[in-house]
Amino acid sequence: MSATWEPEPHGFATAQVHAGASPDGDHGARIPPIHLTAGFVFEDFDTARDRFAGEADGYTYTRMGNPTVEAVERRIQVLEGGLGALLVASGQAAVTTALLALAGSGDHLVVSSAIYEGTRGLVRDDLGRLGIAVDFIDDPLDLAAWRAAIRPETRALFTESIANPGTDLVDTGAIAALGREHGVPLVVDSTFATPYLFRPAEHGAAVVVHSASKFLAGHGAALGGVVVDGGFDYPAERFPHLHAPHPSLGGDSFAGRYGRQALGAYARGVVAPRFGPVLSPLSAFVIQLGIETLSLRMARQTASALALATWLAEQPAVERVDHAALPGSRHLELARRDFPRGVGAVFSFTVRGGEPAARAVLGAVRLASHMTHVGDVRTLLLHPATTSHAQRTPEERRAGGVEDGTLRISVGIEELEDLRADLGRALDAATAATSPDRERESAAAAVA
Ligand SMILES: Cc1ncc(COP(=O)(O)O)c(C=O)c1O
Structure with a gap:
């Protein structure tokens, strides 16, 4: 050597x-x-x-x-x-x-x-x-x-x-x-x-x-x-x-x-x-x-993030997923052109039911850590509207894709199945926590 x-x-x-x-x-x-x-x-x-x-x-x-x-x-x-x-x-x-x-x-x-x-x-x-x-x-x-x-x-x-x-x-x-x-x-x-x-x-x-x-x-x-x-x-x-x-x-x-x-x-x-x-x-x-392990972590975390984003987009409790490599993203063309290895391990998803639903998700996860940080080997979750983006006005938040039900996830190196199970349980908790509201909302919409 x-x-x-x-x-x-x-x-x-x-x-x-x-x-x-x-x-x-x-x-x-x-x-x-x-x-x-x-x-x-x-x-x-x-x-x-x-x-x-x-x-x-x-x-x-x-x-x-x-x-x-x-x-x-x-x-x-x-x-x-x-x-x-x-x-x-x-x-x-x-x-x-x-x-x-x-x-x-x-x-x-x-x-x-x-x-x-x-x-x-x-x-x-x-x-x-x-x-x-x-x-x-x-x-x-x-x-x-x-x-x-x-x-x-x-x-x-x-x-x-x-x-x-x-x-x-x-x-x-x-x-x-x-x-x-x-x-x-x-x-x-x-x-x-x-x-x-x-x-x-x-x-x-x-x-x-x-x-x-x-x-x-x-x-x-x-x-x-x-x-x-x-x-x-x-x-x-x-x-x-x-x-x-x-x-x-x-x-x-x-x-x-x-x-x-x-x-x-x-x-x-x-x-x-x-x-x-x-x-x-x-x-x-x-x-x-x-x-020394950057490429190994990034490849795995980026792939897991895309798989989780794709899965979340199919969940009834999820209103929207913002991830540049998903079909329908306005960033998809740039993602394909400039990011052949993927767009990373951090993305956001918005749960139906606003802040109470987001609160329920954060209260129910067992594997994901609720904290303000990204890029860790562990999966991390944050509610931007009340933390990182709290100093923005509601209009500024909305323009930046941050709604009351939006959660940011930084996907770690854990097994994908374990992450899906953790988030699946948390989405069920969000649905249970907000279903009376949701019923009221849909009844109001039916009357209107
Ligand atoms: C994109 C970006 N730039 C800069 C910073 C600031 O980095 P640090 O916390 O190391 O000061 C952060 C922190 O979250 C970040 O997300």
Whole structure:
């Protein structure tokens, strides 16, 4: 076995266990060790000076870089087909780092409204308070709406490759191309897809972000986030901070020194160390262990999710199932074109009987865990209208496919039959809990 791993000739499952890892130089440990240290001792005076000046390889302080973290960054970069990757403390930190590396006060973002609620709040309220304006695109499939929203101050377009809770898709290639026409990079949150299902950089995304807490880590045991640099020609008129001499580069600019990788270098060299959302090497190690089984989990969970969605659509207690690969979905064509391995393990279904029916389902399941998380090896259920989407108005919720009876499911690796039995029992409970209401409703409809 060679000490250095070459990515080119290998497939996904090989890369997920080998990329970025080489046996530990001191002891030959096969798994990269956890370097749980704040800082690193300098051999001598000159080494300290040269490392601070960026003129010598090696580590200084874990906020600037750490060998355990870097091994995992390299692995994610290879899996995503990116030019670089930066691990941070959470998915929220990854989105924040990417957007703060692109935009500042007076700038503007164009953002899909079909995104994680935490990101929607971040760009609207928190970046808004810093003077960064945002326009939301209500129908992310409407390319003309994206085009119309771009202004001279626009610094990024932002989408999710698979959006929560109903697996809404976007035409990543078309939105990225539109951005390129205007010199505006596309940032894609690809948490729900993972690089196993979709690699946004191959479709022209300049930046890919993930909550590594979800499918990448896979076991619900660690939080983390990653910013992957897909490369972009950042025009000086929109991104003067990347073209101005920077003190950390001794008079060079990021664009001058790093070219198409200017943004990744700026995020790593300036935004992350200054704002400080550092990932613990311990969490990096946990995320790495998760990544080693990513393709196996994603293939199984994605297939189980489609089978469950198909089965749920046939159940009388279920009013609607939102899953992009089901016949009748407005996303089916994009699903077939861009997601040959499937659209992931998270989807939503709406039970008849509104909130009382959803409450009954959550009270009756024994296998599925009632919690706000996705991408776990265990199946998880959530009622978005009263939790993740509670801050949206009822109209906004409805537009996003969230009704009072809607439940989000993140399908785990359990046996499909066991999951069907669990959900079947829960749907029976929902029917029993709401049948007097349902009888009243149908009597009222008959009178009307
Ligand atoms: C699509 C998406 N992006 C980002 C985040 C934020 O990730 P984290 O919880 O790791 O901060 C989440 C969390 O649910 C998410 O679903």
